Amino acid sequence: MKIEAVDLFYLAMPAVTDAGDGSQDALVVRARGGGITAWGECEASPLTSIAAFVCPMSHGACKPVSASVLGAEVSKPEDIARIAAAIEWESMDLLQAAHTWSGIEMALWDLLGRSRGEPVYRLLGYKQAYPKQPYASQLFGDSPEETLRRCRSAREAGFNAVKCGWGPFGRGSVKADADQLAAAREGIGAEGTLLIDAGQIWGEDVAAAEARLPLLKDVKATWLEEPFHGSAYEAYGALAGKAGSLKLAGGEAAHNVYMARHTIDYGKVGYIQIDCGRIGGIGPAKRVADYAVSKGVTYVNHTFTSHLALCASLQPYAGLAGHRICEYPVTPQPMAWEMCANHIEPDKNSEVRVPDRPGLGIEVDIPALRKYSVDTEIKAGGKTLYRTPKIA
Amino acid sequence: MKIEAVDLFYLAMPAVTDAGDGSQDALVVRARGGGITAWGECEASPLTSIAAFVCPMSHGACKPVSASVLGAEVSKPEDIARIAAAIEWESMDLLQAAHTWSGIEMALWDLLGRSRGEPVYRLLGYKQAYPKQPYASQLFGDSPEETLRRCRSAREAGFNAVKCGWGPFGRGSVKADADQLAAAREGIGAEGTLLIDAGQIWGEDVAAAEARLPLLKDVKATWLEEPFHGSAYEAYGALAGKAGSLKLAGGEAAHNVYMARHTIDYGKVGYIQIDCGRIGGIGPAKRVADYAVSKGVTYVNHTFTSHLALCASLQPYAGLAGHRICEYPVTPQPMAWEMCANHIEPDKNSEVRVPDRPGLGIEVDIPALRKYSVDTEIKAGGKTLYRTPKIA
Numbered sequence: 001m002k003i004e005a006v007d008l009f010y011l012a013m014p015a016v017t018d019a020g021d022g023s024q025d026a027l028v029v030r031a032r033g034g035g036i037t038a039w040g041e042c043e044a045s046p047l048t049s050i051a052a053f054v055c056p057m058s059h060g061a062c063k064p065v066s067a068s069v070l071g072a073e074v075s076k077p078e079d080i081a082r083i084a085a086a087i088e089w090e091s092m093d094l095l096q097a098a099h100t101w102s103g104i105e106m107a108l109w110d111l112l113g114r115s116r117g118e119p120v121y122r123l124l125g126y127k128q129a130y131p132k133q134p135y136a137s138q139l140f141g142d143s144p145e146e147t148l149r150r151c152r153s154a155r156e157a158g159f160n161a162v163k164c165g166w167g168p169f170g171r172g173s174v175k176a177d178a179d180q181l182a183a184a185r186e187g188i189g190a191e192g193t194l195l196i197d198a199g200q201i202w203g204e205d206v207a208a209a210e211a212r213l214p215l216l217k218d219v220k221a222t223w224l225e226e227p228f229h230g231s232a233y234e235a236y237g238a239l240a241g242k243a244g245s246l247k248l249a250g251g252e253a254a255h256n257v258y259m260a261r262h263t264i265d266y267g268k269v270g271y272i273q274i275d276c277g278r279i280g281g282i283g284p285a286k287r288v289a290d291y292a293v294s295k296g297v298t299y300v301n302h303t304f305t306s307h308l309a310l311c312a313s314l315q316p317y318a319g320l321a322g323h324r325i326c327e328y329p330v331t332p333q334p335m336a337w338e339m340c341a342n343h344i345e346p347d348k349n350s351e352v353r354v355p356d357r358p359g360l361g362i363e364v365d366i367p368a369l370r371k372y373s374v375d376t377e378i379k380a381g382g383k384t385l386y387r388t389p390k391i392a
Numbered sequence: 393m394k395i396e397a398v399d400l401f402y403l404a405m406p407a408v409t410d411a412g413d414g415s416q417d418a419l420v421v422r423a424r425g426g427g428i429t430a431w432g433e434c435e436a437s438p439l440t441s442i443a444a445f446v447c448p449m450s451h452g453a454c455k456p457v458s459a460s461v462l463g464a465e466v467s468k469p470e471d472i473a474r475i476a477a478a479i480e481w482e483s484m485d486l487l488q489a490a491h492t493w494s495g496i497e498m499a500l501w502d503l504l505g506r507s508r509g510e511p512v513y514r515l516l517g518y519k520q521a522y523p524k525q526p527y528a529s530q531l532f533g534d535s536p537e538e539t540l541r542r543c544r545s546a547r548e549a550g551f552n553a554v555k556c557g558w559g560p561f562g563r564g565s566v567k568a569d570a571d572q573l574a575a576a577r578e579g580i581g582a583e584g585t586l587l588i589d590a591g592q593i594w595g596e597d598v599a600a601a602e603a604r605l606p607l608l609k610d611v612k613a614t615w616l617e618e619p620f621h622g623s624a625y626e627a628y629g630a631l632a633g634k635a636g637s638l639k640l641a642g643g644e645a646a647h648n649v650y651m652a653r654h655t656i657d658y659g660k661v662g663y664i665q666i667d668c669g670r671i672g673g674i675g676p677a678k679r680v681a682d683y684a685v686s687k688g689v690t691y692v693n694h695t696f697t698s699h700l701a702l703c704a705s706l707q708p709y710a711g712l713a714g715h716r717i718c719e720y721p722v723t724p725q726p727m728a729w730e731m732c733a734n735h736i737e738p739d740k741n742s743e744v745r746v747p748d749r750p751g752l753g754i755e756v757d758i759p760a761l762r763k764y765s766v767d768t769e770i771k772a773g774g775k776t777l778y779r780t781p782k783i784a
Contacts, residue, residue, distance in 0.1 A: 010772065018452035022485070025450050044450045045486045047772055051443035052488070056766075058417050058436045060410035060558075061591070088621070092592065093414070093436045095647060095670075096444070096488040166452075199453070200484065229480070231650035255487060258623035262654070278487075374448075380402065380439055380768040 001034030001115065003072050006104055007389040008053060010046035011372040013335050020139055020166035020199065022304035023329060023336035028369065030389075031107035033074060036114050039364050040106030041309045042099055043277030047376065049103070052096035054378060054385040062093040065100045077123055080108050081283055088256075098255035098280050105281025106312040106360065113359030119315075120360055124286050126319025131351035133161055134328030135195055137304060140167030144183035151187020154330060158350050161325065162188045165197025165225065170212070178215045185219040193325070195249070197225040204232040209239050216246055223271050225249040231259070236267030247271055251288075252302040254279050260288040264297050273327070275302040276313045285316035289323075299323045306336040307343045308362045314344075314354045326352065338368035366392050393426030393507065395464050398496055399781040400445060402438040403764040405727050412531055412558035412591065414696035415721060415728035420761065422781075423499035425466060428506050431756050432498030433701045434491055435669030439768065441495070444488035446770060446777040454485040457492045469515055472500050473675055480648075490647035490672050497673025498704040498752065505751030511707075512752055516678050518711025523743035525553055526720030527587055529696060532559030536575035543579020546722060550742050553717065554580045557589025557617065562604070570607045577611040585717070587641070589617040596624040601631050608638055615663050617641040623651070628659030639663055643680075644694040646671050652680040656689050665719070667694040668705045677708035681715075691715045698728040699735045700754045706736075706746045718744060730760035758784050 012025035027046035031038045042049045057063045068086040073079055084105065091097035109120045121129050136154035141147040147164060154162045164184045169177055181196065188194055196216060202208040209227040216224055224246060228235040230253030240248050247270025254260040255278050264272055272292050274285045292299040299320060301313035310329065317323050328346075329336070337343070341363040344352050355361030369391050378386040404417035419438035423430045434441045449455045460478040465471055476497065483489035501512045513521050528546035533539040539556060546554045556576045561569055573588065580586055588608060594600040601619040608616055616638060620627040622645030632640050639662025646652040647670050656664055664684050666677045684691040691712060693705035702721065709715050720738075721728070729735070733755040736744050747753030761783050770778040 012448070012773070016449050016451065018449065018455070020452045022451050022454070025448075043485070044454045045444070045447050045488075046450070047447035047770070047777075048440060048443040048486060048488050051440040051770075052437070055437050055439035056404070056417075057408050057410065058438070059408065059414050060412045062414070062436045063410070089592070092645070094440060095491050096437075096440050099487050200481070229648075229650065231648055231654075233650070233654070253484075256621075256623055258621065258625070262623075262625070262658075266654075266658070374773045376770075376772040378439070378443075378768075378770050381404070381766045385439075 001075060003031060003033045003069055003074055005032040006066070006069055008050050009369055009388065009391065010050065010374040010376050011335055011339060011369065012374045013333050021333065023306070023332040026305055026336060026339065027103060028339065028364065029103040029107045031104065031111050033111055034115055036111055038107045038110035038114055038359060039308060039362065040103040040110060040312065041277055041306060042103030043275055043305060043309065048096050049100040050376065050386055051378065052094055052100040056380060058093065061090065063090045065091055065097050065104065069104055074108050074112060077112065080105060084280055084283060099278055102277045102279065102281045105283060106276060109282050110359035117358045119354065119356060119358065120282060121315045121318035121354060124315060129318035129354045130321040131353045132314065132326035133324045133350070134159065134326050134346055134352045135161035135163050135193065136330035137163045137327045138330055140164045140169050140180055142168060144179040147180050148183040148187045151184050155188050155192060158346055159330070160350055161193035161195065163195035163197055166199040170198050170201030174211050174215070177212055181215050181219045194219060194221050195223050195225065196221045198227045200226050200229055202227050204228050204235040206235050206238045210242055213243055213246065221246060223247045223249040225273070226252070233262055233266035236269060240268035249273055249300065256280060257284045257287050261291055264292065264295050269297065271298045271300050273300045273302040274316070276316065277309055282312060282315050289317045289320060293320065300325055301327050303327050304329050306332065307340040308360065308364065310344060311354055311360045311362045315360065318354050328352065335372040339365055339372065341365040393467060395423060395425050395461055395466055397424040398458065398461055400442050401761055401780065401783065402442065402766040402768050403727055403731060403761065404766045405725050413725065415698070415724040418697055418728060418731065419495060420731065420756065421495040421499045423496065423503050425503055426507055428503055430499045430502035430506055430751060431700060431754065432495040432502060432704065433669055433698060434495030435667055435697060435701065440488050441492040442768065442778055443770065444486055444492040448772060450485065453482065455482045457483055457489050457496065461496055466500050466504060469504065472497060476672060476675060491670055494669045494671065494673045497675060498668060501674050502751035509750045511746065511748060511750060512674060513707045513710035513746060516707060521710035521746045522713040523745045524706065524718035525716045525742070526718050526738055526744045527551065527553035527555050527585065528722035529555045529719045530722055532556045532561050532572055534560060536571040539572050540575040540579045543576050547580050547584060550738055552742055553585035553587065555587035555589055558591040562590050562593030566603050566607070569604055573607050573611045586611060586613050587615050587617065588613045590619045592618050592621055594619050596620050596627040598627050598630045602634055605635055605638065613638060615639045615641040617665070618644065625654055625658035628661060632660035641665055641692065648672060649676045649679050653683055656684065656687050661689065663690045663692050665692045665694040666708070668708065669701055674704060674707050681709045681712060685712065692717055693719050695719050696721050698724065699732040700752065700756065702736060703746055703752045703754045707752065710746050720744065727764040731757055731764065733757040
């Protein structure tokens with residue numbers, strides 16, 4: 001079938017704050033072809049990603065993403081890879097292209113899966129989808145007491161793994177971090193899995209990160225995530241060499257497969273975290289999963305938005321039984337929750353699994369798309385390049 | 393002084409073609425502070441980079457570039473670095489931010505230089521600016537005859553170095569490439585410097601590139617540029633190991649200092665090519681130049697646009713006497729030429745040097761800005777986020 005239309009919908013909460021909470025807005029992608037409607041989601045900055053879809057061409061290697069997508073043929077997985085290669089070439093100098101394409105790519109997998117009546121993970125070559133252990137992904141509280149409360153809540157909600165990140169962590173003294181970490185461990189309990197996300201706070205300062213290693217070991221953290229800038233592989237590698245049994249996690253900023261591979265090869269992470277909404281979608285993420293397996297590294301999704309993004313992000317490693325942990329946004333904003341008509345919820349064993357449904361397995365809630373729509377219009381050179389499309 | 397205003401102007405030729413010619417549009421930046429007006433230029437996709445400046449915040453680590461710039465204090469070079477660090481943090485998840493910020497950063501150096509009556513290279517710590525050998529940067533012709541004619545023209549125009557790139561090179565047979573290379577060598581003459589730009593044509597296929605090595609040696613090419621995807625460091629490194637005296641060149645896609653360093657460390661290039669309009673401006677480019685010196689690698693600018701961009705791109709290595717070669721766009725589109733009121737032209741020794749004038753040393757031509765302006769408007773959520781500003 002041909003890709004007949006790709007429509008982008010910018011959603012947001014009525015008020016967006018500067019909290020480190022990626023569920024406050026979304027760019028939802030609707031792709032249509034062969035009478036089928038399918039969905040995907042880009043991460044992040046909806047307006048910028050829309051611009052990268054509709055912008056006028058700058059030259060032969062700086063075309064809008066739309067140029068390689070609209071009208072293209074998609075009847076098998078290789079077609080999606082072919083379009084990806086076209087964008088890599090034709091939009092080479094358009095930096096945002098990878099983020100824009102990511103959500104479209106997901107929607108094309110959804111389209112293909114729906115047209116074949118197959119879940120996406122089967123199209124990727126997996127025979128079955130294994131259950132994952134969701135970790136409650138949340139922010140550190142402003143105080144240790146607040147962190148304790150949040151981690152307790154996650155545990156009471158049935159999670160036996162929690163990630164605390166951002167907020168005050170790494171910004172103050174080592175003692176302050178120690179108190180936060182102790183609170184997090186107390187909240188999740190002695191047996192719980194505790195993950196810590198430093199949110200790039202140390203730039204490439206290995207010594208600052210190293211000073212926290214004993215604390216992280218004291219609270220038996222499973223990983224330390226993003227201690228450094230996403231491209232500071234040498235800092236990662238140096239810290240990994242000192243961290244012993246504590247593993248590093250990183251890779252969410254990767255906007256191509258190379259960057260993820262380098263995070264493994266040079267950064268020596270033990271967990272490679274891929275955001276399907278940034279790396280170019282599900283196809284490149286699957287290539288990273290294969291690479292991680294070959295290198296003895298554990299693949300994990302990076303998702304801090306909706307269950308549409310979550311469901312897409314689980315597909316690339318759905319069939320890897322040993323790669324069990326999965327990021328699960330536990331306190332999404334109402335927009336991010338309501339935009340999906342169905343959700344992936346932990347079962348009685350506190351496990352989640354991708355829906356056994358065609359495509360990505362998520363239906364979008366049309367009224368919620370209307371409710372949270374940010375009406376947008378872009379004009380250039382006397383032409384209207386973009387106007388929020390009709391939702392239904 | 394405070395940054396009182398940053399205005400972005402989208403310029404383009406009336407018709408933009410899909411030739412690999414980056415001089416067909418431009419995003420010009422005007423910064424104002426302390427009663428001074430200064431200029432810079434982003435590379436590329438003007439509309440997308442405008443969107444990254446004005447987009448609504450998505451969350452605390454995905455703010456528009458404007459949030460870190462407007463109203464900030466700039467009275468010394470360290471202030472520019474401080475704003476850069478703020479953007480790296482506050483716009484972490486906004487991929488396009490690096491390109492948008494690059495042109496603004498240039499304009500801030502221009503502002504600082506104008507306010508102090510000093511050329512930017514002196515603010516960077518260089519005592520003097522050394523002359524550079526410009527190479528005529530042009531595309532391969534569709535036929536060897538056309539390539540021969542173009543290289544002859546460059547030589548007759550006084551250039552003793554030429555770069556041929558893109559076009560049919562690498563797309564057909566090895567024999568076809570051999571004919572193109574022979575034509576280029578004949579055109580520039582036996583003594584001329586010949587540089588070849590493969591424009592990422594081989595992806596990460598080392599064997600395909602390796603098949604061209606004997607041809608490149610036969611014509612005594614000085615470098616082979618961008619044989620592979622900009623992040624395919626392993627392919628670069630593998631080819632460098634087989635290339636002997638032929639050096640690889642690359643790095644233009646780097647959108648942070650890490651990527652440039654990795655191109656040197658893992659990609660084993662002999663020439664590191666930095667586009668100040670992409671890497672985050674002049675400050676990060678200077679850090680790459682310092683790193684190149686420490687590693688025995690030659691720094692070269694990447695510029696295929698206007699003389700404003702050219703002049704910015706020469707500053708980071710103006711004081712490096714031994715790093716002589718410089719990319720010089722020899723057949724820019726009228727827009728890219730006319731937008732500057734003064735230009736850097738080769739002297740009687742076929743050398744160029746940065747103007748001995750305050751700031752970047754280039755004045756913008758206001759009537760040309762009007763002539764090529766692409767009127768643009770962006771609205772979201774009931775607000776006009778951008779409208780082409782008044783030019784004067």
